[in-house]
Amino acid sequence: MTLRQFEYLVTVVDEGSFTRAAELLHVTQPALSHQIRALERTVGTPLLDRLPRGVRLTPAGRAWLPHARAALADADRATTAARRAAGLECGELRVAAVYSLTLGVLPPVLRRWRARHPDVRVRLFEHRHADELRAAMLDGLADVAVGPGPAGWPGFSVELGEEEFVVVLPPGSPHPDPVDLGDLADEGWVHYAPGNGLADVVDAACAARGFRPRAVVRTEQTAAAPVLAAAGLGPALVPRNVLPARFDGVVRRTDPPVRRRLVAYGHREPDPFTAAFVELLVEAGWGG
Template sequence: MELQQMRYVVAVAETSSFTRAAERCQVVQSALSHQVARLERELGARLFERTSRRVRLTPAGEAFLPAARQALDAAERARAEVAAASGELRGRLAIGTIPTVTAVDLPSALKGFHVRHPQVRITLRVGASDELAEQVRQGSLDVAFLGLPPSVRPKGVSGRVLARGELVAAVEPGHPLAGEADVDLRRLSAEVFVDYPAGTAARVQSDEAFAAAGLTREVAYEVTNADLLARLVRLGLGVGMLPAAFAPEVPGVHVIELRDPPTRVEHMIWSRSRPSPPATAFLDALEAE
Protein backbone atom coordinates (compact mmCIF):
# COMPACT_ATOMS: atom_id res chain seq x y z
CA MET A 1 0.00 0.00 0.00
CA GLU A 2 1.55 3.27 -1.12
CA LEU A 3 0.88 6.88 -0.16
CA GLN A 4 0.34 7.78 -3.80
CA GLN A 5 -2.45 5.22 -4.03
CA MET A 6 -4.07 6.81 -0.98
CA ARG A 7 -3.80 10.25 -2.60
CA TYR A 8 -5.58 8.90 -5.66
CA VAL A 9 -8.38 7.38 -3.57
CA VAL A 10 -8.89 10.65 -1.66
CA ALA A 11 -8.93 12.62 -4.92
CA VAL A 12 -11.52 10.33 -6.51
CA ALA A 13 -13.66 10.45 -3.36
CA GLU A 14 -13.55 14.26 -3.21
CA THR A 15 -14.22 14.83 -6.92
CA SER A 16 -16.56 11.85 -7.54
CA SER A 17 -14.72 11.38 -10.81
CA PHE A 18 -11.64 9.49 -11.99
CA THR A 19 -11.16 12.09 -14.73
CA ARG A 20 -11.19 15.09 -12.37
CA ALA A 21 -9.09 13.19 -9.83
CA ALA A 22 -6.45 12.53 -12.48
CA GLU A 23 -6.44 16.21 -13.43
CA ARG A 24 -6.02 17.21 -9.79
CA CYS A 25 -3.17 14.72 -9.28
CA GLN A 26 -1.61 15.67 -12.66
CA VAL A 27 -1.46 12.10 -13.97
CA VAL A 28 -3.14 10.36 -16.86
CA GLN A 29 -6.44 8.76 -15.93
CA SER A 30 -5.34 5.25 -16.91
CA ALA A 31 -2.42 5.38 -14.46
CA LEU A 32 -4.65 6.60 -11.64
CA SER A 33 -7.31 3.96 -12.36
CA HIS A 34 -4.65 1.25 -12.48
CA GLN A 35 -3.25 2.22 -9.09
CA VAL A 36 -6.70 2.36 -7.47
CA ALA A 37 -7.55 -1.06 -8.93
CA ARG A 38 -4.23 -2.42 -7.68
CA LEU A 39 -4.98 -1.13 -4.18
CA GLU A 40 -8.46 -2.67 -4.30
CA ARG A 41 -6.94 -6.05 -5.17
CA GLU A 42 -4.51 -5.74 -2.28
CA LEU A 43 -7.31 -4.85 0.14
CA GLY A 44 -9.62 -7.51 -1.23
CA ALA A 45 -12.52 -5.06 -1.55
CA ARG A 46 -13.83 -2.51 -4.02
CA LEU A 47 -13.53 1.07 -2.82
CA PHE A 48 -15.73 2.67 -5.49
CA GLU A 49 -18.93 1.89 -7.32
CA ARG A 50 -18.49 2.98 -10.91
CA THR A 51 -21.38 3.71 -13.26
CA SER A 52 -21.63 5.64 -16.49
CA ARG A 53 -22.99 8.63 -14.55
CA ARG A 54 -21.16 8.73 -11.24
CA VAL A 55 -18.50 7.34 -8.97
CA ARG A 56 -19.23 6.84 -5.29
CA LEU A 57 -17.62 5.15 -2.32
CA THR A 58 -18.63 1.65 -1.33
CA PRO A 59 -19.02 0.83 2.40
CA ALA A 60 -15.43 -0.42 2.27
CA GLY A 61 -14.38 2.86 0.68
CA GLU A 62 -16.20 4.85 3.36
CA ALA A 63 -14.26 2.90 5.99
CA PHE A 64 -10.94 3.33 4.17
CA LEU A 65 -11.16 7.06 3.44
CA PRO A 66 -10.62 8.48 6.98
CA ALA A 67 -7.64 6.20 7.54
CA ALA A 68 -6.16 7.22 4.17
CA ARG A 69 -6.50 10.89 5.06
CA GLN A 70 -4.88 10.28 8.44
CA ALA A 71 -1.97 8.46 6.79
CA LEU A 72 -1.43 11.30 4.31
CA ASP A 73 -1.63 13.88 7.09
CA ALA A 74 0.89 11.88 9.13
CA ALA A 75 3.28 11.75 6.19
CA GLU A 76 2.89 15.50 5.66
CA ARG A 77 3.48 16.07 9.37
CA ALA A 78 6.62 13.91 9.31
CA ARG A 79 8.09 15.93 6.46
CA ALA A 80 7.26 19.18 8.23
CA GLU A 81 8.84 17.99 11.49
CA VAL A 82 12.06 17.02 9.72
CA ALA A 83 12.20 20.36 7.93
CA ALA A 84 11.54 22.23 11.19
CA ALA A 85 14.37 20.32 12.88
CA SER A 86 16.63 21.58 10.11
CA GLY A 87 15.48 25.16 10.67
CA GLU A 88 13.13 25.32 7.71
CA LEU A 89 9.37 25.71 7.97
CA ARG A 90 7.40 23.84 5.32
CA GLY A 91 4.31 21.69 5.03
CA ARG A 92 0.61 22.54 5.10
CA LEU A 93 -1.36 25.11 7.07
CA ALA A 94 -5.13 24.58 6.78
CA ILE A 95 -7.24 27.42 8.15
CA GLY A 96 -11.01 27.56 8.55
CA THR A 97 -13.11 30.61 9.31
CA ILE A 98 -16.64 31.92 9.48
CA PRO A 99 -17.18 34.75 6.95
CA THR A 100 -18.01 37.31 9.66
CA VAL A 101 -14.91 37.00 11.85
CA THR A 102 -13.76 40.46 13.00
CA ALA A 103 -11.43 39.88 15.94
CA VAL A 104 -8.57 39.00 13.57
CA ASP A 105 -7.65 40.57 10.23
CA LEU A 106 -7.25 37.12 8.73
CA PRO A 107 -6.28 38.09 5.15
CA SER A 108 -3.46 40.28 6.48
CA ALA A 109 -2.36 37.58 8.92
CA LEU A 110 -2.21 34.99 6.14
CA LYS A 111 -0.34 37.40 3.87
CA GLY A 112 2.25 38.13 6.56
CA PHE A 113 2.68 34.42 7.32
CA HIS A 114 3.11 33.62 3.62
CA VAL A 115 5.80 36.29 3.24
CA ARG A 116 7.70 34.94 6.25
CA HIS A 117 7.24 31.26 5.39
CA PRO A 118 6.86 30.90 1.59
CA GLN A 119 7.45 27.12 1.70
CA VAL A 120 4.27 26.52 3.69
CA ARG A 121 1.19 25.69 1.60
CA ILE A 122 -1.73 27.68 3.02
CA THR A 123 -5.33 26.68 2.41
CA LEU A 124 -8.42 28.54 3.61
CA ARG A 125 -11.91 27.11 4.04
CA VAL A 126 -14.97 29.26 4.85
CA GLY A 127 -17.89 27.57 6.57
CA ALA A 128 -20.18 27.37 9.57
CA SER A 129 -18.76 27.22 13.09
CA ASP A 130 -20.13 23.74 13.80
CA GLU A 131 -18.57 22.27 10.65
CA LEU A 132 -15.23 23.99 11.19
CA ALA A 133 -14.96 22.77 14.79
CA GLU A 134 -15.57 19.19 13.65
CA GLN A 135 -12.91 19.52 10.96
CA VAL A 136 -10.38 20.70 13.55
CA ARG A 137 -11.27 17.69 15.73
CA GLN A 138 -10.80 15.37 12.73
CA GLY A 139 -7.49 16.98 11.81
CA SER A 140 -8.44 18.27 8.35
CA LEU A 141 -8.04 21.85 9.64
CA ASP A 142 -5.17 23.13 11.79
CA VAL A 143 -6.78 26.33 13.09
CA ALA A 144 -10.31 27.72 12.87
CA PHE A 145 -12.06 30.95 13.79
CA LEU A 146 -15.61 30.54 15.11
CA GLY A 147 -18.54 32.68 16.22
CA LEU A 148 -20.64 31.04 18.94
CA PRO A 149 -23.43 32.00 21.33
CA PRO A 150 -22.23 32.64 24.91
CA SER A 151 -23.85 29.37 26.04
CA VAL A 152 -21.66 27.25 23.76
CA ARG A 153 -17.98 26.41 24.07
CA PRO A 154 -15.99 24.39 21.52
CA LYS A 155 -15.52 20.78 22.65
CA GLY A 156 -12.67 18.40 21.95
CA VAL A 157 -10.25 21.16 20.90
CA SER A 158 -7.84 23.66 22.39
CA GLY A 159 -8.58 27.33 21.96
CA ARG A 160 -9.07 30.78 23.37
CA VAL A 161 -11.67 33.53 23.27
CA LEU A 162 -10.78 36.36 20.89
CA ALA A 163 -13.64 38.80 21.43
CA ARG A 164 -17.20 39.23 22.64
CA GLY A 165 -19.68 41.38 20.77
CA GLU A 166 -23.33 42.24 20.21
CA LEU A 167 -25.58 41.74 17.22
CA VAL A 168 -27.46 44.52 15.47
CA ALA A 169 -30.49 44.48 13.20
CA ALA A 170 -30.05 45.21 9.50
CA VAL A 171 -32.94 46.53 7.39
CA GLU A 172 -33.36 48.10 3.97
CA PRO A 173 -32.90 51.91 4.06
CA GLY A 174 -36.60 52.48 3.37
CA HIS A 175 -37.83 50.22 6.15
CA PRO A 176 -40.18 51.82 8.74
CA LEU A 177 -37.67 50.99 11.49
CA ALA A 178 -34.79 52.71 9.68
CA GLY A 179 -35.66 56.01 11.35
CA GLU A 180 -35.29 54.55 14.85
CA ALA A 181 -32.07 55.02 16.81
CA ASP A 182 -32.64 51.73 18.60
CA VAL A 183 -35.38 49.14 19.13
CA ASP A 184 -36.01 46.26 21.49
CA LEU A 185 -36.46 42.60 20.59
CA ARG A 186 -40.21 42.72 21.29
CA ARG A 187 -40.77 45.32 18.60
CA LEU A 188 -38.40 43.55 16.24
CA SER A 189 -40.14 40.19 16.72
CA ALA A 190 -43.11 41.36 14.64
CA GLU A 191 -40.88 41.47 11.54
CA VAL A 192 -40.08 38.72 9.04
CA PHE A 193 -36.44 37.59 9.30
CA VAL A 194 -33.60 36.45 7.11
CA ASP A 195 -31.31 34.23 9.16
CA TYR A 196 -29.06 31.18 9.10
CA PRO A 197 -30.45 27.61 9.21
CA ALA A 198 -32.06 26.49 12.47
CA GLY A 199 -29.63 24.76 14.81
CA THR A 200 -26.48 26.41 13.47
CA ALA A 201 -24.35 28.46 15.85
CA ALA A 202 -25.02 31.65 13.86
CA ARG A 203 -28.78 31.13 14.25
CA VAL A 204 -28.70 30.05 17.91
CA GLN A 205 -27.18 33.40 18.90
CA SER A 206 -30.43 35.15 17.95
CA ASP A 207 -32.85 32.34 18.82
CA GLU A 208 -31.60 32.21 22.41
CA ALA A 209 -32.02 35.96 22.87
CA PHE A 210 -35.59 35.97 21.57
CA ALA A 211 -36.47 32.88 23.62
CA ALA A 212 -34.98 34.42 26.78
CA ALA A 213 -37.26 37.43 26.23
CA GLY A 214 -40.26 35.13 25.84
CA LEU A 215 -40.64 36.00 22.17
CA THR A 216 -41.10 34.10 18.94
CA ARG A 217 -40.34 35.30 15.43
CA GLU A 218 -40.80 34.21 11.84
CA VAL A 219 -37.67 33.27 9.92
CA ALA A 220 -38.94 33.03 6.36
CA TYR A 221 -35.55 32.94 4.62
CA GLU A 222 -32.76 30.61 5.75
CA VAL A 223 -29.38 31.24 4.12
CA THR A 224 -25.88 29.90 4.56
CA ASN A 225 -23.74 32.99 3.96
CA ALA A 226 -23.66 36.65 4.96
CA ASP A 227 -23.61 37.93 1.36
CA LEU A 228 -26.96 36.36 0.50
CA LEU A 229 -28.41 37.46 3.84
CA ALA A 230 -27.43 41.06 3.09
CA ARG A 231 -28.82 40.89 -0.45
CA LEU A 232 -32.23 39.68 0.76
CA VAL A 233 -32.28 42.40 3.40
CA ARG A 234 -31.42 45.08 0.81
CA LEU A 235 -34.35 43.88 -1.29
CA GLY A 236 -36.69 44.36 1.66
CA LEU A 237 -37.56 40.69 2.11
CA GLY A 238 -36.72 40.61 5.81
CA VAL A 239 -34.68 41.82 8.75
CA GLY A 240 -31.22 40.37 9.29
CA MET A 241 -29.05 40.02 12.38
CA LEU A 242 -25.36 40.88 12.01
CA PRO A 243 -22.40 41.17 14.38
CA ALA A 244 -22.03 44.87 15.20
CA ALA A 245 -18.33 44.84 14.33
CA PHE A 246 -19.03 43.24 10.94
CA ALA A 247 -22.03 45.40 9.97
CA PRO A 248 -19.92 48.31 8.56
CA GLU A 249 -18.58 45.89 5.94
CA VAL A 250 -22.11 45.25 4.59
CA PRO A 251 -23.09 48.00 2.11
CA GLY A 252 -26.62 49.07 1.31
CA VAL A 253 -28.31 48.19 4.60
CA HIS A 254 -29.37 50.36 7.52
CA VAL A 255 -28.12 49.20 10.91
CA ILE A 256 -30.24 49.54 14.04
CA GLU A 257 -28.83 49.05 17.52
CA LEU A 258 -30.81 46.87 19.92
CA ARG A 259 -31.58 47.64 23.55
CA ASP A 260 -31.41 43.97 24.50
CA PRO A 261 -29.12 42.54 21.82
CA PRO A 262 -28.12 38.95 21.21
CA THR A 263 -24.41 38.40 21.77
CA ARG A 264 -21.76 36.18 20.29
CA VAL A 265 -18.23 35.11 21.20
CA GLU A 266 -15.42 34.70 18.67
CA HIS A 267 -13.06 31.79 19.33
CA MET A 268 -9.80 30.61 17.82
CA ILE A 269 -9.39 26.84 18.11
CA TRP A 270 -6.78 24.25 17.23
CA SER A 271 -6.19 20.54 17.77
CA ARG A 272 -5.65 19.21 21.29
CA SER A 273 -2.76 17.11 20.01
CA ARG A 274 0.53 18.88 19.37
CA PRO A 275 0.00 21.31 16.46
CA SER A 276 2.17 20.91 13.37
CA PRO A 277 5.19 23.23 13.00
CA PRO A 278 3.32 25.54 10.55
CA ALA A 279 0.29 25.67 12.86
CA THR A 280 2.49 26.41 15.87
CA ALA A 281 4.25 29.21 13.98
CA PHE A 282 0.90 30.67 12.88
CA LEU A 283 -0.51 30.60 16.41
CA ASP A 284 2.69 32.20 17.76
CA ALA A 285 2.48 34.93 15.12
CA LEU A 286 -1.10 35.79 16.11
CA GLU A 287 -0.17 35.87 19.79
CA ALA A 288 2.66 38.29 19.00
CA GLU A 289 0.38 40.74 17.15
Protein backbone atom coordinates in the same frame (compact mmCIF):
# COMPACT_ATOMS: atom_id res chain seq x y z
CA MET B 1 -0.45 0.78 0.40
CA THR B 2 0.91 4.24 -0.46
CA LEU B 3 0.07 7.86 0.26
CA ARG B 4 -0.41 8.34 -3.48
CA GLN B 5 -3.19 5.74 -3.39
CA PHE B 6 -4.73 7.59 -0.44
CA GLU B 7 -4.58 10.83 -2.43
CA TYR B 8 -6.17 9.18 -5.46
CA LEU B 9 -9.13 7.77 -3.56
CA VAL B 10 -9.73 10.94 -1.51
CA THR B 11 -9.74 12.96 -4.74
CA VAL B 12 -12.25 10.59 -6.35
CA VAL B 13 -14.51 10.96 -3.30
CA ASP B 14 -14.20 14.75 -3.26
CA GLU B 15 -14.83 15.07 -7.01
CA GLY B 16 -17.50 12.36 -7.12
CA SER B 17 -16.10 11.09 -10.40
CA PHE B 18 -13.15 9.07 -11.70
CA THR B 19 -13.04 11.28 -14.80
CA ARG B 20 -12.80 14.59 -12.91
CA ALA B 21 -10.34 13.13 -10.40
CA ALA B 22 -8.07 11.85 -13.18
CA GLU B 23 -8.07 15.29 -14.82
CA LEU B 24 -7.26 17.00 -11.53
CA LEU B 25 -4.47 14.51 -10.70
CA HIS B 26 -3.06 14.57 -14.26
CA VAL B 27 -3.22 10.79 -14.66
CA THR B 28 -5.13 8.55 -17.01
CA GLN B 29 -8.42 7.12 -15.79
CA PRO B 30 -7.23 3.49 -16.22
CA ALA B 31 -4.14 4.24 -14.11
CA LEU B 32 -6.31 5.86 -11.44
CA SER B 33 -8.71 2.91 -11.38
CA HIS B 34 -5.80 0.45 -11.18
CA GLN B 35 -4.30 2.20 -8.14
CA ILE B 36 -7.61 2.35 -6.29
CA ARG B 37 -8.30 -1.34 -6.92
CA ALA B 38 -4.81 -2.11 -5.66
CA LEU B 39 -5.58 -0.17 -2.50
CA GLU B 40 -8.85 -2.06 -2.05
CA ARG B 41 -7.03 -5.37 -2.45
CA THR B 42 -4.58 -4.33 0.26
CA VAL B 43 -7.38 -3.24 2.58
CA GLY B 44 -9.27 -6.44 1.81
CA THR B 45 -12.66 -4.94 0.97
CA PRO B 46 -14.19 -2.49 -1.53
CA LEU B 47 -14.01 1.15 -0.47
CA LEU B 48 -16.10 2.58 -3.32
CA ASP B 49 -19.36 1.66 -4.98
CA ARG B 50 -19.09 2.40 -8.72
CA LEU B 51 -22.44 3.85 -9.85
CA PRO B 52 -23.67 4.75 -13.35
CA ARG B 53 -23.42 8.47 -12.53
CA GLY B 54 -20.64 8.67 -10.01
CA VAL B 55 -19.26 6.93 -6.96
CA ARG B 56 -20.09 6.61 -3.29
CA LEU B 57 -18.24 5.25 -0.30
CA THR B 58 -19.02 1.80 1.05
CA PRO B 59 -19.39 1.46 4.84
CA ALA B 60 -15.74 0.40 4.94
CA GLY B 61 -14.84 3.42 2.83
CA ARG B 62 -16.65 5.77 5.21
CA ALA B 63 -14.65 4.32 8.10
CA TRP B 64 -11.43 4.60 6.11
CA LEU B 65 -11.82 8.16 4.77
CA PRO B 66 -11.10 10.26 7.91
CA HIS B 67 -7.95 8.27 8.62
CA ALA B 68 -6.78 8.76 5.04
CA ARG B 69 -7.36 12.51 5.23
CA ALA B 70 -5.45 12.66 8.53
CA ALA B 71 -2.56 10.65 7.04
CA LEU B 72 -2.31 13.00 4.05
CA ALA B 73 -2.40 16.07 6.31
CA ASP B 74 0.30 14.58 8.57
CA ALA B 75 2.45 13.80 5.53
CA ASP B 76 2.16 17.39 4.34
CA ARG B 77 3.14 18.70 7.75
CA ALA B 78 6.08 16.28 7.94
CA THR B 79 7.33 17.44 4.54
CA THR B 80 7.02 21.08 5.55
CA ALA B 81 8.87 20.47 8.83
CA ALA B 82 11.70 18.64 7.05
CA ARG B 83 12.07 21.33 4.40
CA ARG B 84 12.02 24.01 7.09
CA ALA B 85 14.76 22.22 9.04
CA ALA B 86 16.83 21.91 5.86
CA GLY B 87 16.47 25.61 5.18
CA LEU B 88 14.50 25.01 1.97
CA GLU B 89 11.46 26.96 3.16
CA CYS B 90 10.21 28.76 6.24
CA GLY B 91 6.97 26.85 6.53
CA GLU B 92 3.24 27.03 6.10
CA LEU B 93 0.53 27.80 8.63
CA ARG B 94 -2.82 26.12 8.02
CA VAL B 95 -5.80 28.01 9.41
CA ALA B 96 -9.42 26.78 9.29
CA ALA B 97 -12.41 28.99 10.08
CA VAL B 98 -16.13 29.42 9.57
CA TYR B 99 -17.01 31.71 6.66
CA SER B 100 -18.15 34.72 8.68
CA LEU B 101 -14.80 35.03 10.47
CA THR B 102 -12.81 35.12 7.23
CA LEU B 103 -14.69 38.29 6.29
CA GLY B 104 -14.11 40.43 9.35
CA VAL B 105 -12.06 38.82 12.10
CA LEU B 106 -9.17 37.18 10.29
CA PRO B 107 -8.05 39.79 7.71
CA PRO B 108 -6.48 42.23 10.23
CA VAL B 109 -4.91 39.33 12.15
CA LEU B 110 -3.50 37.85 8.95
CA ARG B 111 -2.15 41.28 7.98
CA ARG B 112 -0.25 41.50 11.26
CA TRP B 113 0.94 37.92 10.85
CA ARG B 114 2.25 38.71 7.37
CA ALA B 115 4.15 41.73 8.69
CA ARG B 116 5.82 39.67 11.40
CA HIS B 117 6.37 36.44 9.44
CA PRO B 118 6.66 37.38 5.75
CA ASP B 119 8.26 34.03 4.80
CA VAL B 120 5.53 31.86 6.30
CA ARG B 121 2.76 30.97 3.88
CA VAL B 122 -0.83 30.82 5.14
CA ARG B 123 -3.32 28.30 3.77
CA LEU B 124 -6.92 29.10 4.65
CA PHE B 125 -9.71 26.53 4.82
CA GLU B 126 -13.27 27.88 5.08
CA HIS B 127 -16.32 26.00 6.35
CA ARG B 128 -20.03 26.81 6.30
CA HIS B 129 -20.85 25.31 9.68
CA ALA B 130 -19.13 24.88 13.02
CA ASP B 131 -19.84 21.13 12.88
CA GLU B 132 -18.00 20.89 9.54
CA LEU B 133 -15.10 22.82 11.03
CA ARG B 134 -14.91 20.51 14.04
CA ALA B 135 -15.00 17.39 11.86
CA ALA B 136 -12.25 18.75 9.63
CA MET B 137 -10.06 19.48 12.63
CA LEU B 138 -10.60 15.98 14.00
CA ASP B 139 -9.25 14.78 10.63
CA GLY B 140 -6.14 16.93 11.14
CA LEU B 141 -6.94 19.34 8.30
CA ALA B 142 -5.29 22.43 9.80
CA ASP B 143 -2.92 23.61 12.51
CA VAL B 144 -5.54 25.82 14.16
CA ALA B 145 -9.26 26.48 13.80
CA VAL B 146 -11.10 29.70 14.62
CA GLY B 147 -14.80 29.38 15.26
CA PRO B 148 -17.55 28.65 17.78
CA GLY B 149 -16.35 26.60 20.72
CA PRO B 150 -16.66 22.87 19.95
CA ALA B 151 -18.27 20.79 22.68
CA GLY B 152 -16.04 18.16 24.25
CA TRP B 153 -13.00 19.09 22.19
CA PRO B 154 -10.10 16.71 22.97
CA GLY B 155 -7.21 18.99 21.95
CA PHE B 156 -6.07 22.48 22.93
CA SER B 157 -8.56 25.35 23.04
CA VAL B 158 -8.04 29.07 23.74
CA GLU B 159 -10.92 31.47 24.48
CA LEU B 160 -10.98 34.48 22.15
CA GLY B 161 -14.13 36.31 23.11
CA GLU B 162 -17.69 36.70 21.87
CA GLU B 163 -18.86 37.57 18.39
CA GLU B 164 -21.62 40.21 18.50
CA PHE B 165 -24.60 40.06 16.13
CA VAL B 166 -26.54 43.09 14.95
CA VAL B 167 -29.70 43.64 12.93
CA VAL B 168 -29.38 45.29 9.53
CA LEU B 169 -32.42 47.22 8.26
CA PRO B 170 -33.04 49.39 5.19
CA PRO B 171 -32.31 53.14 5.32
CA GLY B 172 -35.07 55.08 7.08
CA SER B 173 -36.11 52.21 9.32
CA PRO B 174 -38.08 53.44 12.36
CA HIS B 175 -36.88 50.72 14.74
CA PRO B 176 -34.93 51.98 17.79
CA ASP B 177 -31.43 51.07 18.89
CA PRO B 178 -31.31 48.54 20.44
CA VAL B 179 -34.16 46.62 18.86
CA ASP B 180 -36.06 43.67 20.28
CA LEU B 181 -36.11 40.89 17.69
CA GLY B 182 -39.68 40.18 18.76
CA ASP B 183 -40.68 43.52 17.21
CA LEU B 184 -39.59 42.09 13.84
CA ALA B 185 -41.59 38.86 14.13
CA ASP B 186 -44.15 39.83 11.47
CA GLU B 187 -41.60 40.88 8.86
CA GLY B 188 -40.08 38.81 6.09
CA TRP B 189 -36.42 38.11 6.80
CA VAL B 190 -33.19 37.86 4.87
CA HIS B 191 -32.07 34.44 6.06
CA TYR B 192 -29.18 32.06 5.46
CA ALA B 193 -29.36 28.88 3.42
CA PRO B 194 -29.58 25.56 5.28
CA GLY B 195 -26.09 24.33 6.05
CA ASN B 196 -24.76 27.81 6.78
CA GLY B 197 -24.08 27.87 10.52
CA LEU B 198 -25.50 31.39 10.83
CA ALA B 199 -28.94 30.01 9.97
CA ASP B 200 -28.86 28.19 13.32
CA VAL B 201 -27.87 31.41 15.11
CA VAL B 202 -30.78 33.33 13.59
CA ASP B 203 -33.31 30.60 14.31
CA ALA B 204 -32.16 30.27 17.93
CA ALA B 205 -32.19 34.03 18.56
CA CYS B 206 -35.69 34.39 17.11
CA ALA B 207 -36.97 31.33 18.97
CA ALA B 208 -35.77 32.94 22.21
CA ARG B 209 -38.10 35.86 21.41
CA GLY B 210 -41.01 33.52 20.71
CA PHE B 211 -41.20 33.30 16.90
CA ARG B 212 -39.78 31.59 13.84
CA PRO B 213 -38.43 33.96 11.17
CA ARG B 214 -40.25 33.91 7.85
CA ALA B 215 -37.58 33.91 5.15
CA VAL B 216 -38.31 35.91 1.99
CA VAL B 217 -34.85 35.19 0.63
CA ARG B 218 -32.08 32.83 1.68
CA THR B 219 -28.42 33.35 0.81
CA GLU B 220 -25.40 31.05 0.89
CA GLN B 221 -23.07 34.02 1.23
CA THR B 222 -22.64 35.66 4.63
CA ALA B 223 -21.55 38.94 3.04
CA ALA B 224 -24.72 39.09 0.93
CA ALA B 225 -27.13 39.15 3.88
CA PRO B 226 -26.47 42.76 5.02
CA VAL B 227 -26.50 43.99 1.41
CA LEU B 228 -29.89 42.37 0.76
CA ALA B 229 -31.26 43.75 4.04
CA ALA B 230 -30.04 47.27 3.24
CA ALA B 231 -31.77 46.98 -0.14
CA GLY B 232 -35.11 46.63 1.64
CA LEU B 233 -35.75 42.89 1.38
CA GLY B 234 -36.12 42.45 5.13
CA PRO B 235 -34.15 42.50 8.37
CA ALA B 236 -31.01 40.37 8.66
CA LEU B 237 -29.12 39.25 11.73
CA VAL B 238 -25.41 39.42 10.93
CA PRO B 239 -22.06 39.33 12.75
CA ARG B 240 -21.02 42.94 13.34
CA ASN B 241 -17.49 42.16 12.16
CA VAL B 242 -18.62 41.40 8.57
CA LEU B 243 -19.95 44.93 8.01
CA PRO B 244 -17.67 47.29 6.06
CA ALA B 245 -16.61 50.56 7.63
CA ARG B 246 -18.89 52.49 5.26
CA PHE B 247 -22.28 50.83 5.04
CA ASP B 248 -25.58 52.24 3.77
CA GLY B 249 -27.93 50.11 5.84
CA VAL B 250 -29.29 50.87 9.29
CA VAL B 251 -27.47 48.88 11.97
CA ARG B 252 -29.17 48.14 15.29
CA ARG B 253 -27.93 46.28 18.35
CA THR B 254 -30.22 43.61 19.72
CA ASP B 255 -31.98 43.59 23.08
CA PRO B 256 -31.17 41.19 24.59
CA PRO B 257 -27.73 40.89 22.97
CA VAL B 258 -27.05 38.01 20.56
CA ARG B 259 -23.50 36.73 20.86
CA ARG B 260 -21.50 33.64 19.93
CA ARG B 261 -18.52 32.34 21.92
CA LEU B 262 -15.41 31.91 19.79
CA VAL B 263 -12.22 29.97 20.40
CA ALA B 264 -9.00 28.98 18.67
CA TYR B 265 -8.45 25.24 18.84
CA GLY B 266 -6.40 22.43 17.41
CA HIS B 267 -5.90 18.69 17.39
CA ARG B 268 -2.58 18.70 19.25
CA GLU B 269 -0.53 21.12 21.34
CA PRO B 270 0.47 24.05 19.11
CA ASP B 271 3.93 24.27 17.61
CA PRO B 272 5.75 27.65 17.84
CA PHE B 273 4.20 28.97 14.59
CA THR B 274 0.69 28.04 15.66
CA ALA B 275 1.19 29.39 19.18
CA ALA B 276 2.37 32.72 17.73
CA PHE B 277 -0.71 32.95 15.54
CA VAL B 278 -3.04 32.17 18.45
CA GLU B 279 -1.28 34.90 20.43
CA LEU B 280 -2.10 37.39 17.66
CA LEU B 281 -5.75 36.30 17.75
CA VAL B 282 -5.87 36.92 21.50
CA GLU B 283 -4.13 40.29 21.12
CA ALA B 284 -6.62 41.41 18.48
CA GLY B 285 -9.23 42.08 21.16
CA TRP B 286 -12.21 41.78 18.80
CA GLY B 287 -14.39 39.78 21.17
CA GLY B 288 -17.35 41.10 23.12
